[in-house]
Amino acid sequence: MQFYNTFSKSKEVFEPVNPPNVTFYVCGPTIYDYFHIGNARSFIMADILRRYLEFKGYHVKYVMNLTDVDDRIIKKSIDEKKPSGEISNFYAEAFFEDIKSLKVKPATVYPKATQHIDDMIKLIQELEDKEIAYNVDGNVFYNVSKFNDYGKLSGKNLEELSAGARVEINEIKKNPLDFALWKKAKEGEPSWNSPWGKGRPGWHIECSAMSSKHLGDTIDIHAGGNDLIFPHHENEIAQSEGAHNHKFVKYWIHFGFLNINEEKMSKSLGNFLTAREILKKYTAESIRLFFAQTYYGGPLNFSFDLLKAAEKGSEKIFNLAAIIETEIKKDNNVGISPEFDIKYYYDEFEKVMDDDLNTPQAVAIIFDFIRNANKVIADYDNINVSFFHDLKKFLKDTAQSILGILDFEKLGLKESSGLDDKLIEILLSLRIKLKKEKNFFLADQIRDDLNKLGIVLKDTKEGTTYKIR
């Protein structure tokens, strides 16, 4: 297995520090608003990587932080005249709901910044003791000139950064590139006691403190969006490696942006759609397929046309799954067992996923599998149920458990015994009578009218089936 490591700018063979354990840290959301569909891309691709590592037999400890102390939360709390804790709790709940709707597997731990203030203070103190950090009147800054490797992740150096410095002029900093570890309290802001007086932590310090607390000194994988490379991840390295003399992260993995109209989707540009809105019209599986069809590291343009194309693809996958479930229920033990090399598909799937998580290829292999399976089903009448069990296992292992682009549990729920179902059944049996009497006009009208209500009928040899769109 190999991944593109932002640090070395090349693909590297994946060898965790302490196999079969893998420590995996992902920069999570700042909980001041609903997250948008671009954020969802990172969460979903990280989720797929995590699930694949588990498929490969690793024990993954997956940590995603929640930033609950931050300028934007404070701003919102002032605007809405609510305590900042209320804002962050509300959006933390929303975050968990949305992530669940997207079928993202829960992290092992979701540490919150405000629950780790002591750890951050301890880390800042270590940096101060080493004279890497300095205190100016209750504000503590990181002195970037004290860390020789500063810029090693983002490929920058101090001279270039200073030359093009667009950094906020701040008289109290020694160097404009120095960044805040601890911010002196201002009136009305949340604050904590510290050796430097009342204040709150800077943004970067939480990830350094929480990752080492939950995952140890050197973590295997640290992932996040491309925009975090600099300054956030660069500063995390400076903090963690400055304080302790050990490598902070072995593999840095970064996700490409979701663009809209060829421009980065972001809160500050205002050109975003929340995941929550999209989920009202599209299934998690369609959304995940949309993302999985592109390499995680590159840009991806968002449009509803593209999402609809993915939705069609998703239907194709579910259609086969529905046939499989129907056949499994029939439980035919006497039919033939067609030639079908399931192992080939497993091998190919693993081969491409091993190569830097090539989900577009993996999806292509699944579609190949589906086409060939459908062909066999069309060619033979009397197929042994074991064939369908094999098909189901493959799709469940790959499309469902790893990519999350299929859900067998969504099928077969049609016997919900609701009144609606019973009414539909009455219409269907009426329609069958009409068809026998060759009254196709009325039979078609029933089908069209139901279709307008989102109920799609399908006539097969075995009878009429329906699904709710």
Added chain:
RNA sequence: GGCGCUGUACCCAAGUGGCUUAAGGGGAAGGUCUGCAAAACCUUUAUUCGUCGGUUCGAAUCCGACCGGCGCCUCCA
């Protein structure tokens, strides 16, 4: 200006030296099946991979130049 990503069919998108005269999805056209639909299957839709040179027996893939898109360098997944 520095750093990084990127330019493949109507759209999206894999492929980074011979297995590929280029996967997969969507769209479009024709066909099989069906009372008709739907689903499914079959066929067609790039002799060509931004442009121009070069290396090589052989290049979408390596090298050079040029043209274009995006991002980071300031909060952002």
